[in-house]
Amino acid sequence: LGPDGEPIRKEALLEEVAAPTLSGVRRPISGHPSSGLTPGRLAALLRASEEGDPEAYLALAEDIEEKDLHYLGVMGTRKRAVSQLEITVEAAEDRQPQIGHADFVREFLRRDSLEDEIFDMLDAVGKGISLVEIIWETSERSWMPARLEWRDPRWFAFDPVDMRTVRLRGDDGIPVPLPPYKFVETVIQAKSGLPIRGGLARAVSWAWLFKNFGVKDWVSFLETYGQPLRLGKYPTGSTPEDRRILLRAVSQLGHDAAGIIPDSMAVDFVEAASKGDGGLFRGLADFLDQQVSKAVLGQVGTTDAIAGGYAVGKVHDQVRVDIQQSDAKRLAVAINRDLVRPMIDLNFGPQKAYPRVLIGLPDQTDMTAMMPLIERYVQMGGRVASAVVRDKLGLPDPGKSEIC
Numbered sequence: 001l002g003p004d005g006e007p008i009r010k011e012a013l014l015e016e017v018a019a020p021t022l023s024g025v026r027r028p029i030s031g032h033p034s035s036g037l038t039p040g041r042l043a044a045l046l047r048a049s050e051e052g053d054p055e056a057y058l059a060l061a062e063d064i065e066e067k068d069l070h071y072l073g074v075m076g077t078r079k080r081a082v083s084q085l086e087i088t089v090e091a092a093e094d095r096q097p098q099i100g101h102a103d104f105v106r107e108f109l110r111r112d113s114l115e116d117e118i119f120d121m122l123d124a125v126g127k128g129i130s131l132v133e134i135i136w137e138t139s140e141r142s143w144m145p146a147r148l149e150w151r152d153p154r155w156f157a158f159d160p161v162d163m164r165t166v167r168l169r170g171d172d173g174i175p176v177p178l179p180p181y182k183f184v185e186t187v188i189q190a191k192s193g194l195p196i197r198g199g200l201a202r203a204v205s206w207a208w209l210f211k212n213f214g215v216k217d218w219v220s221f222l223e224t225y226g227q228p229l230r231l232g233k234y235p236t237g238s239t240p241e242d243r244r245i246l247l248r249a250v251s252q253l254g255h256d257a258a259g260i261i262p263d264s265m266a267v268d269f270v271e272a273a274s275k276g277d278g279g280l281f282r283g284l285a286d287f288l289d290q291q292v293s294k295a296v297l298g299q300v301g302t303t304d305a306i307a308g309g310y311a312v313g314k315v316h317d318q319v320r321v322d323i324q325q326s327d328a329k330r331l332a333v334a335i336n337r338d339l340v341r342p343m344i345d346l347n348f349g350p351q352k353a354y355p356r357v358l359i360g361l362p363d364q365t366d367m368t369a370m371m372p373l374i375e376r377y378v379q380m381g382g383r384v385a386s387a388v389v390r391d392k393l394g395l396p397d398p399g400k401s402e403i404c
Contacts, residue, residue, distance in 0.1 A: 001350075008180055010346070013136045013143075017179055018151045018168055025169045026155045031056070034063035034212075042209055046202060052163070054196050055154045061127050061201035064208045070289045071204060074296040079122040081320070082327045083115050085360035092353035094385035101344050102355040102387075108144060108343065109357070120150035121331060124188040125296075127153055128199030131166065132184045134339065136346075143346040145339070148184060163194050181342040186334040188327060190295070204292055211288040218281035298323050328359040335359075367393055 020028045033056045049057035087109050091102035124130035137146040157175040159165035167175030189198025232246040293300045297320050335357050
């Protein structure tokens with residue numbers, strides 16, 4: 001039985017239920033709402049997302065990550081910081097079959113592609129929610145996920161009543177419940193509230209829009225004042241044909257850097273006498289980039305050059321570590337609920353307690369100081385689960401032939 005109490009058809013687990021299609025609602029190619037975006041259109045787009053139509057907003061979130069190099073950089077830093085953390089598995093109890101269940105999960109987590117799959121799950125940092133489909137493979141021995149396939153969040157919708165329960169857009173566009181044991185649903189929110197309003201892309205979209213306007217004005221400024229003025233002079237009495245020759249030569253000098261004119265004509269290069277060097281535009285872009293750094297990493301000390309040097313950078317880096325640990329815990333919740341439990345249920349049947357995945361060991365203990373205390377405690381008659389100690393030390397369970 002699935003989480004909803006309904007029977008699970010195991011043959012249905014082998015099918016891809018959210019694969020892209022050439023037509024219909026699950027097309028891999030999306031629109032680009034960032035083109036020609038205005039404050040009015042952005043406000044309407046964000047309002048529509050919280051009213052049950054998030055498709056354009058999610059496409060915009062993808063656009064921003066592609067077009068803003070600073071946002072791409074800090075988001076990549078945040079996601080890779082978690083995807084490269086150590087992953088450990090704790091057995092539910094220090095006895096069989098629970099130890100065997102934990103070993104089964106550990107075997108799956110040794111896959112080379114796991115880091116990339118975790119990176120895809122962390123797409124929830126920007127968009128508030130991420131879904132990867134579990135592609136199962138089965139044999140006479142076991143059910144095992146062959147891969148975890150990222151699915152475009154535009155292919156899903158929220159329940160119109162609670163705006164939290166995720167539905168899959170069917171081939172006819174009508175949302176249907178997610179099949180059990182088929183998706184890992186990761187939710188990472190920067191603020192409390194609806195998942196669609198908790199992603200960082202919603203807040204960053206305004207900073208990106210204003211920065212986009214500023215950069216466009218900066219480029220226009222450089223086009224006007226960034227090149228010297230080419231001024232052609234022709235003598236009195238020149239014919240219209242002479243003036244056309246001079247104009248053509250001046251125009252060619254701007255692109256080809258070559259031209260010819262008669263001896264009686266002259267071309268002067270006049271330096272632009274502008275009162276600014278574009279510092280106003282640069283200041284706006286830098287300010288908005290720092291706000292994005294604060295939103296994504298919680299600080300600017302590790303991304304932007306600020307006063308304070310090494311000491312300030314260390315303090316700011318600790319803030320980033322706190323965010324990293326929070327992301328790791330939320331990701332572990334999704335993996336334990338939507339991946340570990342189905343693996344155990346399908347292979348060993350429902351259990352009262354399940355092994356638990358820990359990412360990054362957020363509550364890591366200094367075992368150098370802890371081991372003497374454990375030894376003294378055991379000498380005093382205390383009992384300690386050996387599997388717990390091995391997990392803390394990061395040691396695998398010994399095989400039968402390895403037990404001394």
